[in-house]
Amino acid sequence: MTSSDPSPDYDPTQYDRPSVTVDLVLIGLAGGELSVLLKRRTAAPQEGRWALPGGFVRIDETLEEAANRVLREKIGLTGVSLEQLYTFGAIDRDPRMRIISVAYMALFDAASFARGMASGKNLGTASFAADGRVRDAAGTPLPLAFDHATILGVARERLRGKIDYSDIGFGLLPERFTLRHLQDVHEAILSVRLNKPAFRRRMLDRGWLVPTGEREPDASHRPAELFRYRGAPPTPTAPASAGRHA
Amino acid sequence: MTSSDPSPDYDPTQYDRPSVTVDLVLIGLAGGELSVLLKRRTAAPQEGRWALPGGFVRIDETLEEAANRVLREKIGLTGVSLEQLYTFGAIDRDPRMRIISVAYMALFDAASFARGMASGKNLGTASFAADGRVRDAAGTPLPLAFDHATILGVARERLRGKIDYSDIGFGLLPERFTLRHLQDVHEAILSVRLNKPAFRRRMLDRGWLVPTGEREPDASHRPAELFRYRGAPPTPTAPASAGRHA
DNA sequence: TTTACATATATTCTCGTCGCATATAAGTAA
DNA sequence: TTACTTATATGCGACGAGAATATATGTAAA
Numbered sequence: 001m002t003s004s005d006p007s008p009d010y011d012p013t014q015y016d017r018p019s020v021t022v023d024l025v026l027i028g029l030a031g032g033e034l035s036v037l038l039k040r041r042t043a044a045p046q047e048g049r050w051a052l053p054g055g056f057v058r059i060d061e062t063l064e065e066a067a068n069r070v071l072r073e074k075i076g077l078t079g080v081s082l083e084q085l086y087t088f089g090a091i092d093r094d095p096r097m098r099i100i101s102v103a104y105m106a107l108f109d110a111a112s113f114a115r116g117m118a119s120g121k122n123l124g125t126a127s128f129a130a131d132g133r134v135r136d137a138a139g140t141p142l143p144l145a146f147d148h149a150t151i152l153g154v155a156r157e158r159l160r161g162k163i164d165y166s167d168i169g170f171g172l173l174p175e176r177f178t179l180r181h182l183q184d185v186h187e188a189i190l191s192v193r194l195n196k197p198a199f200r201r202r203m204l205d206r207g208w209l210v211p212t213g214e215r216e217p218d219a220s221h222r223p224a225e226l227f228r229y230r231g232a233p234p235t236p237t238a239p240a241s242a243g244r245h246a
Numbered sequence: 247m248t249s250s251d252p253s254p255d256y257d258p259t260q261y262d263r264p265s266v267t268v269d270l271v272l273i274g275l276a277g278g279e280l281s282v283l284l285k286r287r288t289a290a291p292q293e294g295r296w297a298l299p300g301g302f303v304r305i306d307e308t309l310e311e312a313a314n315r316v317l318r319e320k321i322g323l324t325g326v327s328l329e330q331l332y333t334f335g336a337i338d339r340d341p342r343m344r345i346i347s348v349a350y351m352a353l354f355d356a357a358s359f360a361r362g363m364a365s366g367k368n369l370g371t372a373s374f375a376a377d378g379r380v381r382d383a384a385g386t387p388l389p390l391a392f393d394h395a396t397i398l399g400v401a402r403e404r405l406r407g408k409i410d411y412s413d414i415g416f417g418l419l420p421e422r423f424t425l426r427h428l429q430d431v432h433e434a435i436l437s438v439r440l441n442k443p444a445f446r447r448r449m450l451d452r453g454w455l456v457p458t459g460e461r462e463p464d465a466s467h468r469p470a471e472l473f474r475y476r477g478a479p480p481t482p483t484a485p486a487s488a489g490r491h492a
Numbered sequence: 493t494t495t496a497c498a499t500a501t502a503t504t505c506t507c508g509t510c511g512c513a514t515a516t517a518a519g520t521a522a
Numbered sequence: 523t524t525a526c527t528t529a530t531a532t533g534c535g536a537c538g539a540g541a542a543t544a545t546a547t548g549t550a551a552a
Contacts, residue, residue, distance in 0.1 A: 016305040017263040020346055059262040059344050063335035087333045087348050089309035098305050100266055102333050102346075180500085198539050200501080205538095215548090221498040222548040426529085444510050446530080451509095461519090467527040468519040 018089075018098040022067045023054035023148070025085060025105040025155040026075065028113030029172045033127045034159075034188050036134070036152060037075065037113065038144075040122040045095050046145035050126065050134075052152075054101065067104040076119035080106045081171070086154045093147045103151045105158065107171030128152060130191035163189045167208065170229040178216050178224035179203065264335075264344040268313045269300035269394070271331060271351040271401040272321065274359030275418045279373045280405075280434050282380070282398060283321065283359070284390070286368040291341050292391035296372065296380075298398075300347065313350040322365035326352045327417070332400045339393045349397045351404065353417030374398060376437035402435075409435045413454065416475040424462050424470035425449065 026037040038050040055070040057063060067082045085103040093099065108116065117123050126134045126142050132153055134142045144152070162168050169185045183199050203209055210230050215223040272283040284296040301316040303309060313328050331349040339345065354362065363369050372380045372388050378399055380388045390398070408414050415431045429445050449455055456476050461469040 015302065018266055018303065018305060020264055020266060056261065057264065057335070057346070059264060060337065062337055063333065063346070084333065087309065087330065089303070089348070091306065091308055100303070100309070100348075102335070178500090195540050196500095197502080197541085202539080216500095219499080220549060222500050222546075224500055424529090441511050442529090443512085443531080448510080462529095465528080466520060468517075468529050470529055 016098075018100045020057045021054050021099055021101045022057060022063060022070055023052040023088075023101045023103045023151060024067060024070060024075075024082075025052060025103060025151060026071075026077075026108060026113070026116065027105065027128070027155065027159075027172070028108045028110060028125070029185060029188060030110065030113070030125060030127070032184055032188055033129060034156070035113070035125045036128045036155075037117055038124055038126055038134075038142075039074070039120075040124065041145055042122060049145040050124065050142050050148075051145035052103075052148045057102075063102050063104075067102075071106070074120065075116040075123075077108070077112060077116045080108065080112075082106045083158075085151070085158060088147055088151065090147065101151075103154070105155050107168060109172060109174040111174060128156065130156070132156075159189045167229070170208075173229075176212060176214065176226040176228055178226060179209075180224055182227075262344075264346045266303045267300050267345055267347045268303060268309060268316055269298040269334075269347045269349045269397060270313060270316060270321075270328075271298060271349060271397060272317075272323075272354065272359070272362065273351065273374070273401065273405075273418070274354045274356060274371070275431060275434055276356065276359070276371060276373070278430055278434055279375060280402070281359070281371045282374045282401075283363055284370055284372055284380075284388075285320070285366075286370065287391055288368060295391040296370065296388050296394075297391035298349075298394045303348075309348050309350075313348075317352070320366065321362045321369075323354070323358060323362045326354065326358075328352045329404075331397070331404060334393055334397065336393060347397075349400070351401050353414060355418060355420040357420060374402065376402070378402075405435045413475070416454075419475075422458060422460065422472040422474055424472060425455075426470055428473075 024037075028035045028037070037053065039053050041047050041049050041051050053070060053074045055066065055074070057066040061069065063084070064082060068078070071080065071082070072078050082104040083106070085105045087100065087102045089100045091098065093101070113125070117125055124136070126136055128134055132149070134144060134149065134152065136142055159168065163186055169182060169189070172185045173181055179200055182203060183194055183196065186199070187194055208230050209227040212226045212228055214226045216226060217223070270283075274281045274283070283299065285299050287293050287295050287297050299316060299320045301312065301320070303312040307315065309330070310328060314324070317326065317328070318324050328350045329352070331351045333346065333348045335346045337344065339347070359371070363371055370382070372382055374380055378395070380390060380395065380398065382388055405414065409432055415428060415435070418431050419427055425446055428449060429440055429442065432445070433440055454476050455473040458472045458474055460472045462472060463469070
């Protein structure tokens with residue numbers, strides 16, 4: 001509770017406590033579609049199924065620290081901005097015991113995403129489209145373990161709700177990118193084709209983009225200019241790590 | 247985790263587990279301002295301070311069930327739509343032990359809100375304005391227990407983020423209300439004065455309002471028409487109880 | 493060297509939404 | 523009957539977004 005006790009001498013240590021975990025939704029962009037990093041389970045339950053990377057929250061670390069530790073230990077990545085997504089507490093979501101899981105989401109550019117995927121065994125990526133299905137590179141639907149398909153659904157909705165007015169889109173891009181790349185990100189998240197001049201105007205008028213003067217290499221046609229993301233304007237009233245939640 | 251174990255024979259039962267609680271942000275409208283229901287602590291720690299109602303999550307109930315139970319047992323209200331807000335996991339947010347708290351928010355019309363407040367001892371309401379301060383009816387700032395001021399900040403931001411495109415505003419109104427009442431709700435949440443004709447057009451064009459033909463009673467001037475809320479259109483792709491989070 | 497071609501970038505037009513001002517309607521109270 | 527207050531309706535201008543089109547600039551082929 002942290003607030004008020006049922007009775008003054010209520011002793012919570014007598015009661016069974018649930019385990020608390022963090023699950024990570026690690027998202028990248030591959031082939032114009034959203035992609036999520038998954039780990040294949042090698043033990044029961046749900047052996048062979050694909051699952052989100054996760055781990056227990058230790059008694060002496062915060063939720064954010066646990067999420068960052070799991071990201072580092074299991075995927076070998078660090079220094080990423082993790083955003084809390086939602087907390088899942090169904091009774092039987094894990095058959096072994098009562099587990100409450102706090103889901104976190106992080107976005108990666110293609111290079112980091114590939115590096116994370118190559119960091120360990122039984123890691124893979126799956127596309128993660130608007131219809132809620134998760135498919136491997138061949139297009140075969142992938143059954144996910146536990147309630148992880150639900151978690152992915154929440155992540156997709158969160159992205160869709162925030163892409164229009166927040167800066168999350170830049171998390172899926174490398175440091176330098178073209179307006180076309182940025183539009184690809186928005187179109188992948190929204191599953192909609194956007195109007196090019198309008199998108200361009202909107203993004204430039206926002207003042208977040210810094211032209212570098214450099215041009216896109218390896219273009220078979222006229223190369224586009226490369227931009228950098230200036231960084232978010234100071235969020236006026238955002239409580240620490242609150243997340244706006246669409 | 248629910249996903250992948252650090253090692254196949256990892257035994258989480260050996261580890262200390264945190265306690266998990268739910269804290270409730272129960273919001274109403276009083277005097278044109280947002281108001282939150284608080285309970286005065288009668289025991290250490292933080293004795294005398296005001297806190298959000300809350301309680302432990304039992305091993306055999308979901309988070310939603312725990313939140314609804316606390317709402318029923320401590321405030322005497324039921325049947326309200328609770329929305330998960332955020333999960334707070336700082337190590338020392340409660341001095342007694344490690345407690346992770348999942349915050350839920352619910353909105354009430356003035357009558358239900360008053361009924362809830364009158365349902366038990368040491369209950370009170372406090373205004374809950376845009377500057378982040380919490381004040382009693384006399385305007386005196388109220389110090390809150392634990393990290394509950396932070397939780398209130400997240401609740402306010404969630405409301406601000408959702409009021410424009412969701413139907414949460416109706417949760418603060420009785421079944422029948424005037425457009426003026428609805429505008430008061432929006433202005434209280436946004437802390438902005440809105441343009442009346444524009445607001446009126448926007449709300450009517452949305453198709454959510456059903457005119458009742460009845461008129462506001464006890465008006466000292468021309469009475470306004472009373473409307474009902476038609477109910478939300480079927481949300482197309484919303485995963486169960488996901489919440490959009492601004 | 494010239495031409496075709498593909499894409500980036502810029503411009504213009506239109507339309508819908510919103511803020512603002514104003515006009516009209518409909519109650520109460522003197 | 524008149525004054526007053528608020529609800530409701532309408533017209534105008536600014537702004538933003540979509541669509542179409544024009545221009546610029548690179549590569550690749552003739």
